[in-house]
Amino acid sequence: MKIMCLNGWGGKLHEALLTYLAGTSPGILCLQEVIHSPASDKDWLTYRDGDHILKQRANLFRDVSAALPEHVAIFCPAAQGELWDDRTAIPSQWGLATFVHRSFPIIGQVQGFVHKDFSPVGYGAHPRSRSAHGVRVWDFDANRGVSITHMHGLRDLRGKMDTPERAKQAHKLLGMSRSITEPDDLTVICGDFNVEPDSETLSILGNAGLTELVTGRGYDSTRNSQYKKPGRFADYLLIDQEHAVRDFDVIYDPEVSDHCPLILEL
Numbered sequence: 159m160k161i162m163c164l165n166g167w168g169g170k171l172h173e174a175l176l177t178y179l180a181g182t183s184p185g186i187l188c189l190q191e192v193i194h195s196p197a198s199d200k201d202w203l204t205y206r207d208g209d210h211i212l213k214q215r216a217n218l219f220r221d222v223s224a225a226l227p228e229h230v231a232i233f234c235p236a237a238q239g240e241l242w243d244d245r246t247a248i249p250s251q252w253g254l255a256t257f258v259h260r261s262f263p264i265i266g267q268v269q270g271f272v273h274k275d276f277s278p279v280g281y282g283a284h285p286r287s288r289s290a291h292g293v294r295v296w297d298f299d300a301n302r303g304v305s306i307t308h309m310h311g312l313r314d315l316r317g318k319m320d321t322p323e324r325a326k327q328a329h330k331l332l333g334m335s336r337s338i339t340e341p342d343d344l345t346v347i348c349g350d351f352n353v354e355p356d357s358e359t360l361s362i363l364g365n366a367g368l369t370e371l372v373t374g375r376g377y378d379s380t381r382n383s384q385y386k387k388p389g390r391f392a393d394y395l396l397i398d399q400e401h402a403v404r405d406f407d408v409i410y411d412p413e414v415s416d417h418c419p420l421i422l423e424l
Contacts (some may be wrong), residue, residue: 169215188308203241239281266294272327
């Protein structure tokens with residue numbers, strides 16, 4: 159089983175991203191920063207937040223679903239706000255998505271919020287609402303259940319330091335994972351956590367018996383040349399049975415986002 163975790167950057171590198179996903183076709187794809195604008199048939203819209211202006215792939219969820227036609231696609235919105243088509247405001251949902259290849263039956267599922275709740279009338283003030291999603295699937299080759307839960311951790315404008323809100327979201331994420339995990343299952347937790355490697359978030363998950371593979375296997379960044387700011391870590395992948403890892407890699411080339419894909423093979 160191949161599991162990929164990636165922040166899609168709103169589809170900014172759309173062509174490279176879709177080509178890569180179609181070619182790699184992971185069994186499970188955990189994708190954060192996904193745009194879904196069902197009221198628009200545009201390819202691109204614009205996100206505006208003060209001086210922060212960014213092109214967004216208007217229907218990234220639709221695009222990735224088309225690139226992975228053999229996968230069950232599940233979108234989990236955190237908020238609905240506005241993107242812009244020139245001067246026209248377009249309602250647009252923002253969140254994360256999970257794509258599961260049809261060869262893996264989904265036998266359990268959990269969706270909820272690790273920070274705040276759904277915001278239906280705008281993206282809200284920072285730190286904004288953040289959702290998480292987990293699936294339990296059956297791996298016929300290994301004859302076992304596997305639970306995979308991911309989140310997009312809250313972004314605090316002050317930085318990636320530990321806060322009570324981040325500790326609370328780590329406990330919520332862990333609770334969601336446990337709610338769909340049976341005793342003999344293999345457990346994976348991953349996502350763009352928006353924290354540093356020495357964070358309380360990773361300590362909470364580590365104390366629960368999970369091993370973090372990015373720093374644990376010597377990788378010094380989950381960012382690539384698209385990311386121009388300091389701080390080279392954001393994305394993490396943890397597992398409770400490290401002996402089940404056949405391979406793990408952080409992909410720096412090709413660049414399909416300003417985050418690197420994390421790929422776990424069981």
